Amino acid sequence: MGLLPFFAFLTLFLFVPAGGVFIDALRTENGGWSLEAMGEAFSGQNFQAFKYSVKFSAIAALVGVVFGTLLAYAAATISRPRWLRSLIASFSGVAANMGGLPLAFAFITLLGARAGVFTNILKFFGIDIYDKGFGLGNTWGLVTVYAYFNIPLMVLITLPAIDGLKASWREACANLGGTTFTYWRRVGLPVLTPSLLGGFLLLFANSFAAYATARILTDNSMIVSLRIGFFLGGDVAIGDDAVGYALAAWMIIIMVISMSLYWVVRKRAERWRS
Amino acid sequence: MMPGSSIGQMEINAAIADELLNTAPVGYVPPSAGKPRTRWARVFPALVLLLHALFFLAPLLTLARYSLQNVPAFLLGRETLFKKWSLKPLTMAFDHPSFGPALKLSLQLAVGTVAVTLLLLVPTAIWVHLRVPKARAMVEFFTVLPYMIPAIALVAGIIVIKPHARWFLNSDFSLIPFYVVLSLPFTYRSIDAGLRAIDLKTLVDASRSLGRGWAGTVLKVVIPNLRTSMISVSFLTAAVVIGEFTIADTLLKETLPRFQATFVGREPQAGYALNLLALLATTALFLLLSVLTRKRNPKRKTFEHRSAQLAAKGDLSS
Numbered sequence: 001m002g003l004l005p006f007f008a009f010l011t012l013f014l015f016v017p018a019g020g021v022f023i024d025a026l027r028t029e030n031g032g033w034s035l036e037a038m039g040e041a042f043s044g045q046n047f048q049a050f051k052y053s054v055k056f057s058a059i060a061a062l063v064g065v066v067f068g069t070l071l072a073y074a075a076a077t078i079s080r081p082r083w084l085r086s087l088i089a090s091f092s093g094v095a096a097n098m099g100g101l102p103l104a105f106a107f108i109t110l111l112g113a114r115a116g117v118f119t120n121i122l123k124f125f126g127i128d129i130y131d132k133g134f135g136l137g138n139t140w141g142l143v144t145v146y147a148y149f150n151i152p153l154m155v156l157i158t159l160p161a162i163d164g165l166k167a168s169w170r171e172a173c174a175n176l177g178g179t180t181f182t183y184w185r186r187v188g189l190p191v192l193t194p195s196l197l198g199g200f201l202l203l204f205a206n207s208f209a210a211y212a213t214a215r216i217l218t219d220n221s222m223i224v225s226l227r228i229g230f231f232l233g234g235d236v237a238i239g240d241d242a243v244g245y246a247l248a249a250w251m252i253i254i255m256v257i258s259m260s261l262y263w264v265v266r267k268r269a270e271r272w273r274s
Numbered sequence: 275m276m277p278g279s280s281i282g283q284m285e286i287n288a289a290i291a292d293e294l295l296n297t298a299p300v301g302y303v304p305p306s307a308g309k310p311r312t313r314w315a316r317v318f319p320a321l322v323l324l325l326h327a328l329f330f331l332a333p334l335l336t337l338a339r340y341s342l343q344n345v346p347a348f349l350l351g352r353e354t355l356f357k358k359w360s361l362k363p364l365t366m367a368f369d370h371p372s373f374g375p376a377l378k379l380s381l382q383l384a385v386g387t388v389a390v391t392l393l394l395l396v397p398t399a400i401w402v403h404l405r406v407p408k409a410r411a412m413v414e415f416f417t418v419l420p421y422m423i424p425a426i427a428l429v430a431g432i433i434v435i436k437p438h439a440r441w442f443l444n445s446d447f448s449l450i451p452f453y454v455v456l457s458l459p460f461t462y463r464s465i466d467a468g469l470r471a472i473d474l475k476t477l478v479d480a481s482r483s484l485g486r487g488w489a490g491t492v493l494k495v496v497i498p499n500l501r502t503s504m505i506s507v508s509f510l511t512a513a514v515v516i517g518e519f520t521i522a523d524t525l526l527k528e529t530l531p532r533f534q535a536t537f538v539g540r541e542p543q544a545g546y547a548l549n550l551l552a553l554l555a556t557t558a559l560f561l562l563l564s565v566l567t568r569k570r571n572p573k574r575k576t577f578e579h580r581s582a583q584l585a586a587k588g589d590l591s592s
Contacts, residue, residue, distance in 0.1 A: 002401030003413070009394055010416060010458075013451040017431025018423050024434050071326050074319035084323075094560045095330065097510075100517045101534050102553040105546055106333035109340040109347075117336045120347045148333070151326070180315075209424030212519035216535065225426045232426075232433055232524050248430035255422045 018252065025246035041246030046227075050250065053208060053224040056139050060146040061203035065196055067147065068154020068203075069162075075155065076162045089159065092152035104216035107145045111136055137218025145213060150203045157202065161195035161269060194269035201262040205255055224251055334553070341547035364551060366544035367537055376533035379446055383529065384512040387453040391461050391511055392504060394454065399465045400496060403474050410466070417462035420455050425520040428452060432525065446527050453518065457511045464510075468503025502567050509563040513556050 025041070028034045042050065075088040110118050113130050122129055135141050165188060173183040211225040221227045224247065231244035340347075344358045367373050402413050423431075432452065436443050454461075474496065481491040497504070519531040526532075534552060538545030 002405060003398060003409070006394060006398040006413070007416075009451065010419075010455070013455045014420060014423065014428075017428055017435055019431075020434035021427060021431045067326070070322045074322040074326075077319040078323065088323075090560075090564060091330070094557060097513065098553075098556070100519050101531055102337070102517075102549040102556075103333070105538065105549045106337035106553070109336040109546065110333045112347075115340060115347050117339065117347050117350065118332065120350065123348075148330070205421070209426075211424070211426045212523075212531075215519070215523070225424060228426050228430060229520075229524060232430060245430055245434065248427040252423055252427050255424060255427075259418075259422050 021245050021248045021252065025242055025249040027242065029240070029242075037240060037242035037246040038249065040240075040243050041250055046243070046247060049222045049224050049227050050254075052222040054254070056142065056223070057204050057207040059139065060143045060150060060207040061200050063143055063147050064150025064154045064203040064207075065200050068151045068199065069158050069192075069196065071151060072155045072158040072162050075159060088155065092155040092159075095152035096149055096156055098149055100212040101216055103145065103148055104213045107136060107148075107217070111141065111144070135218075137214075137220055142214060142217065142223075145217065146207050146210065150206060153203060153206060154199050157199040158192070158195050161192055165191060194265050194271075198262050198265040198269050201258050201265065205258045205262070208251075208258070209255060337546060337550050337553070341543065341550045344543060363544045363547035366541065367533075367548040367551075370533075370537065372528065372533055373537075376528050376530045379528060380516050380530035383447070383449055383453065384515040386447060386450040387457070387515045388508045388511050390450055390454050391457065391507065395458075395462055395465050395507075396497070396500065396504070397492075399462065399469055400474070400492065402466075403469050404478060414462070414466065418459045420458050425456065425518075426524070428456070429521050429524045432521070443525075449521060449525070449527060449529075452521060453511075453515050456518070456521075457514050461507045461511060464503045464507045465500065468500045472499045505566055506563055509559055513559050517552070517556060 025037050026033050026035065028036070040046065071088070075085050078084060109115050111129075111134075112119065113135070119129060136145065169187050169191075170183055173187055178186070209225065211229060214220075214223055214226055215229065218226070221230055228244065228247050228251065231247065341363055342359055342361065344360065344363075345354050398413070402410050420428075432443065442448050477495055477499065478491055481495045482488075486494065517531060518529070519535070521527075522529040523532050523535070530552070534545070534548055537548060
């Protein structure tokens, strides 16, 4: 019974609001129930928004997985200055939580159209990235900014897994005549796969749910989290109120699916770590 | 052992080694073969590190430059690089009449969220460990559920229930319980790990059999042992609350991040400088945290520390 306050708290401040979203998404104006709003929130323009957001979050996650794994591998390999590894680990801990406003503003000063230092350096060498369609609010701009917290998050996930690769496996592979390529193809990557897949799912959910950073960089209502924000602020006409809440309901459903998959995969990833 | 025999052993070893090398099969590779040894394998990690260092430092440096140097980026060049630097923009935001109230509200929310988090989770976690250890996995599952509800969806839910609880949600402090929920996934896990590292049952049994009541046991025995994880929970939660934008912005609560966002529109340079300060403050908070939580352990080798070490070891081997 000592758990009562905890569950009461969780019910009041998590389950009631989350349930409220679903109830308002399913209720019609005259008090009946209907799936119409849920359907409308997942078709036409709204469906395009979901498609774009899922695609964009998947790209952002993939970039995070690739570079995060490379960084974790480098951190695990380089042993010479001993503090380097712990520096990377603690920096990752900080940067993985560094979403939000300051990050968005920092990237405006680096890659912004006018204020960006790097933009102007490239322009000096005759490359105008904005002429080529780059923008901080576009897919690749946001992917670049999100990489700032996705890469460190991936490092935190894969560093233990890479440490779990035993030197003896590499030696065994070499003794059996395998090359470095054989080792990664047959041993390293298969062992790391659950961790990489889990990292991808977590980074996907992370990018899909992000709001504050994108809010500063763009008004693009194709990003589902911003679309919901505009609806809640009354800035954009999506249709009925129910459709707006149905958008949030679909967002929760997608998050539940990807996080559930993450936990399934994580169970497998832990197998090699004992 | 006699020196002679040891030399003899060495000779035998050398002979065996010699024979091994000369009679090894053609495909034999020394055991070190799989380790990275080509030049590329040594340069590659360094290159990866260098590129990442550039990527992670560049935005911070340009943010600092924009905040402290009043020269437009397109005019940057050899002559202007060292001109018009000033620390003044850093403090300009402090003079704005809305800054004080926003900072105050954010700090109050941070303190409130930390207090509610500790008051709710420490007793819950202790209860789970002592009374219903079987429920631990279940409780942990519930604490990670907020991961599945993005902040923007939670706000949608808050707006849904608002007509039914206007008296509560109109207050600025109504954000506190939602921030507690938002940080639940990492706060509960940290307290849970702290409890797992000590032999809670033995400590509590010992204290109880020596005549302390429940309140005294928790306050004088359990809490001091949980200090490290409680400190880290407090710092992380405070950092999350002070930087939270989504919920506060949508519900129009005038917190510090909302001020940061609007002030940039009014005074770009000072606004960016304020964001730089926010970033530095958060980083400082994390650094302080790692100092605070690291210092204690190696110095104090008290009973509880050693039992914690033993418990941790048992945890690893099981």
